[in-house]
Amino acid sequence: MTDAPLIAGLELGGTKCVAMLASGPDAVHEQVRIPTTRPEETLAALEAVLDGWRGFSAIGIGSFGPVSIDPRAGDYGHVTSTPKPGWANTSVARRFAARYDVPVGFHTDVVGAALGEARWGAGQGLDALAYVTVGTGIGAGLIAGGRPVDGLTHAELGHIRVPRLHGDDWSGMCPFHGACVEGLASGPAIAARTGIKGEDLPADHPAWDSVVDALANLMTTLVLTGVPRRIVLGGGVLVGNPHLLPRLRAATRLTLNGYVVRPELDGMDTFLVPAALGGDAGPLGAVVLGAQALAERSERSFTRI
Amino acid sequence: MTDAPLIAGLELGGTKCVAMLASGPDAVHEQVRIPTTRPEETLAALEAVLDGWRGFSAIGIGSFGPVSIDPRAGDYGHVTSTPKPGWANTSVARRFAARYDVPVGFHTDVVGAALGEARWGAGQGLDALAYVTVGTGIGAGLIAGGRPVDGLTHAELGHIRVPRLHGDDWSGMCPFHGACVEGLASGPAIAARTGIKGEDLPADHPAWDSVVDALANLMTTLVLTGVPRRIVLGGGVLVGNPHLLPRLRAATRLTLNGYVVRPELDGMDTFLVPAALGGDAGPLGAVVLGAQALAERSERSFTRI
Helix, strand or coil: CCCCCCEEEEEECCCEEEEEEEEECCEEEEEEEEECCCHHHHHHHHHHHHHCCCCCCEEEEEECCCECCCCCCCCCCEECCCCCCCCCCEECHHHHHHHCCCCEEEEEHHHHHHHHHHHHCCCCCCCCEEEEEECCCEEEEEEECCEECCCCCCCCHHHCECCCCCCCCCCCCECCCECEHHHHHCHHHHHHHHCCCHHHCCCCCCHHHHHHHHHHHHHHHHHHCCCCCCEEEECHHHHCCCCHHHHHHHHHHHHHCCCCCCHHHHCHHHHEEECCCHHHHHHHHHHHHHHHHHHHHHHHHHHHC | CCCCCCEEEEEECCCEEEEEEEEECCEEEEEEEEECCCHHHHHHHHHHHHHCCCCCCEEEEEECCCECCCCCCCCCCEECCCCCCCCCCEECHHHHHHHCCCCEEEEEHHHHHHHHHHHHCCCCCCCCEEEEEECCCEEEEEEECCEECCCCCCCCHHHCECCCCCCCCCCCCECCCECEHHHHHCHHHHHHHHCCCHHHCCCCCCHHHHHHHHHHHHHHHHHHCCCCCCEEEECHHHHCCCCHHHHHHHHHHHHHCCCCCCHHHHCHHHHEEECCCHHHHHHHHHHHHHHHHHHHHHHHHHHHC
């Protein structure tokens, strides 16, 4: 770990940003939180932090989305079509790349968290992993071969539509899809349906059945992508309701119904697991994104020689 | 093309196998079809064909599934839990690797077809693509960065569960999941529901609404993986019913409802497209799998030096 490069990791969240100067969870030199306000104010505050740091070899950024992660696209490194006031079409990655003469890695916060959990957390030693957050929104980050799974864009599997529990006709609250997984099982969806925040909803409330069923369908779809060797779960709704994870394991097993046969799926207790890095998954994941950008530039330099 | 290596490509299908000695679609030296019977008989017949061929640098195999594609697994290169009589737990890739002193690439038939369509067919120039076949079964192959997307295993997204059209309560016919996409929209599902084979079902039959809806949900889920820059469609149900593709484009647009904003999705006519290689997608895809295995061995040799 001691010879790992020092990276500036930035987590851009909907309510706060975290900047971390680190080479790993045991080597965090600096950590600063900044509220997320208007983009110009927020990004300038992050630059002020980085201007004061020395010795980082790369910058990694894990951002709330949607973002453009296609290096060939004109809007690469932007936060794109977010409803968050002022942030639509905000250039992030190229702004930092222009200011600091180091490689910049950029992806979604959940892909960053997947990379962080794979390297130092609940997915250690696994090169293929999903990280799912169930909180204000529902996001899924996928990595395979130790790298983000993407192409046209990043995963948005929180928005898949799912079959409904028999007799459940609540319309859901996703402005795009109504009763997609996020529209049924996110924190705001639970609150809209029950009038009670997810953190405060009793474990025996019947609305949990619909939440568990929607999330089990998301887990099943993730398994059916063929990618994850484990699914790591975080976010306020899951962290705040420990009764959910055992129910989700049981429901996922029923939904898959034995279709995919791999040893990893025999032990649902080790396949669906809670996140281990907690609130540090975001900035530590950003550190991995920066380290990967650094490694890629080194590979390219080597190839040129 | 002339300096492309000569590859022996094997497509293992449920009813027939195709062996092709080629370096590309314009350089097919040999092509042989063999009925798929018991595994020992079928594989011996393929070996007899390959024994008579000279000059191939690698073997590529695209197989019906499920298969084990994890090189670290003990059952790597096997057809695994198929209900096809005699074929469960049949070693394929290692058998050919042991008999011929060349690299062997191995994956599903649909990932092979995706690679073939990306190199020479309807996805030329794209490094991230999905190939979907709607026929006896429903399979989806995903590639990103020009390589198969996998991890724990290969994609099985034909088995995702989907919301039902209002008022449609047909139970579906997937033995594992009932009304998953394959259980609602495969050729046998259409025949079980209507008593008429998909090829003969009139375009105005009301059962098509349910088929289109299920397939549109599959397309939407593929988009939400973030991977494909285009989805290439093949298989008997789609090829035999030209009215389906325009309906599927319209339904997919409605299901996505503008959520993912990328220029590629503005033109659904160029995003959801028919396969271009027809029946040759399988063996040509196997040729690409062989060429990739050859390239990987060369890279490893280079690294060792």
